Amino acid sequence: MDEEDTRDFREACERCAVINWAISDEGKFFCKSCHNVIEKTADAPSEIFMQNARVNTISKGLKKRNKLDRGCEWYVCEGFQYILNQQAKALVALGASPLLKDETLCNIWRRYLQKTQQAYTNKPIDVPRRKRMVSEMVSDSSELMTNSDVSWSSLTESDPEAQDSSIQLTKDAVVSEDEATSIRSGSIDGSLYRRTTYRKDLLMSMPLTLAFCYLALLWLRESITLADLLRFVSERQIPYLNAFQYFPEEMKLYGPDIRIFQVQSIPSYEEIQKKMHELAVFLDMPRFPEITEKCFLHPDILCIKYLIEANLPENMHIWIRRLVKKMGIGEVDFLTYHPLSRRAKMVKYEVQAAAVIVIALKLLFVLNDKHEWLLSNRAKEINKQNSEGVKVFQFKKWYMVMRNSLDEREKEAEDQAARHLWKCEKPLFFSLKDKSVIYKKKRMIHSLKKQFIRLTGSHQTGEKERPSSFKFNWSEGNLERPCFREDSLKEYDYEKSKRIRTVNDRYWVSCLKICREKSCGHLTKSEEEYFPGSYLFVLKLFSFLLGVEFSMLHLEVCQLEHRLFNLREALKPKRKCKKTK
Secondary structure (H helix, E strand, O other): OHHHHOOOOOOOOOOOOOOOEEEOOOOEEEEOOOOOEEEEEOOEOOOOOOOOOOEOOOOOOOOOOOOOOOEOOOOHHHHHHHHHHHHHHHHHHOOOOOHHHHHHHHHHHHHHHHHOOOOOOOOOOOOOOOOOOOOOOOOOOOOOOOOOOOOHHHOOOOOOOOOOOOOOOOOOOOOOHHHHHHOOOOOOOOOOOOOHHHHOOOOOOHHHHHHHHHHHHHHHOOOOOHHHHHHHHHOOOOOOOOHHHHOOOOEOOOOHHHHHHOOOOOOOHHHHHHHHHHHHHHOOOOOOOOOOOOOOOOHHHHHHHHHHHOOOOOOHHHHHHHHHHHHOOOOHHHHOOOOOOOOOOOOOHHHHHHHHHHHHHHHHHOOOOOHHHHHHHHHHHHHHHOOOOOOEOOHHHHHHHHHHHHHHHHHHHHHHHHHOOOOOOOOOOOOHHHHHHHHHHHHHHHHHHHHHHHHHOOOOOOOOOOOOOOOOOOOOOOOOOOOOOOOEOHHHOOOOOOOOOOOHHHOOOOOOOOOOOOOOOOOOOOOHHHOOHHHHHHHHHHHHHHOOOHHHHHHHHHHHHHHHHOOOHHHOOOOOOOOOO
């Protein structure tokens, strides 16, 4: 009935730009995609009134409602498959290789379905207390990276007529009305998904979708790091928060499904990396492609990005290359990920690169709240004597500029987090009885919100910001935010100049003891009050750029310092030590 009444109205919705209208019980038009209510009402011409008269009401109960409006039958794995498909498309749009979507991530997902016995197996897992069973599927090959005809294009799409040929989950059994009313979730296995039967393997979850994406990015050695991935998620460039609202209309979501697909926070760096390692071990993935000097994840190349973003001189890259070679962190065996190895190590590539830069700054300027200021005063005198030549880098001037910029960016991030809306546009309900009430409240809220915006004169723009790999932009000739990229560091090299004495002999180690995670880790979590102010600022700057915790970067600096200075193994505790109060 709604289709006939709204067939002549072909204007697109102002909010979602979709033509999908319906008529409410009050006679108003609303968008079925985003539930936006507009001022247009249904026209019902009557013969007993004079010509051109209109009745702005419609009779209730004309639309035949389905008592069990559950949509099509679908499984939880199909919902995660749709989300992975959308995330892969977003990563390709952000610059990743098309192979990530068409081959790598697709094959990893197929391997996961086979290992969990959800598809591609002769013995699919049974759904308890259901007459439905998963159809038997045979995979031609159980290897991870094999050439197959199955691709992401055959997965679940937003088109209602699209069929899922990669996961042929049959629903052959006929369910009676009494049995259907007892089902309390939109999906078939949603109410039983978190029970013991499904927990014996690696349970699929929303954070695990990001682990899938990072695993594919690392396999292809893409330039999008894990820190970039989490930042794009927070900026909503990659579907994660309320990703279920983009499900097709036939995939109804309510009840236990909400707890499975709804997230209340963005996972941390360590959580995704840990889940990625668990996933790689669970899938028996082989040794990843080697990370050589030409790869973006190599510290020699990755450090250039953070030198530019931190507004540091380009000449510092010479010191960084020396440090990387001295510590041995640029070797292929050290950087290449091998999940099945006994000594498998998950390298934090971007955190490691930032830690190398911090160590280089300590080698040059000590960062003990004393020598860096003395060196800055001497560099200022040299610049006065040589006003026309290349300027010598002044740490004090750089510190003042970066501190103001960091304070501004942190304030903007806090304001943006305060304005962030965690609730999705698509109404959620745990029971079919609450559906009509929730939809009515949702339309009322949108109507009041629209009227409030009209009265206040403010307009909200739903346009996304253009994605960028940098949080800071520096340009030459800006007096308020000068660029230090061309400044020289030759005066700090004792071998080439004696005007400023080298400070390597005054280097201080951040942490003399590093406790193992299995024994005790409290010594690595040093309190901020004991850090020098300049060292603390540098750590906060790079932790903000990476979006990681302060303690993670400090721990990485400590570990690299132990490799650099070859500290004795006796300094590291061999048994669990008691935490001191």
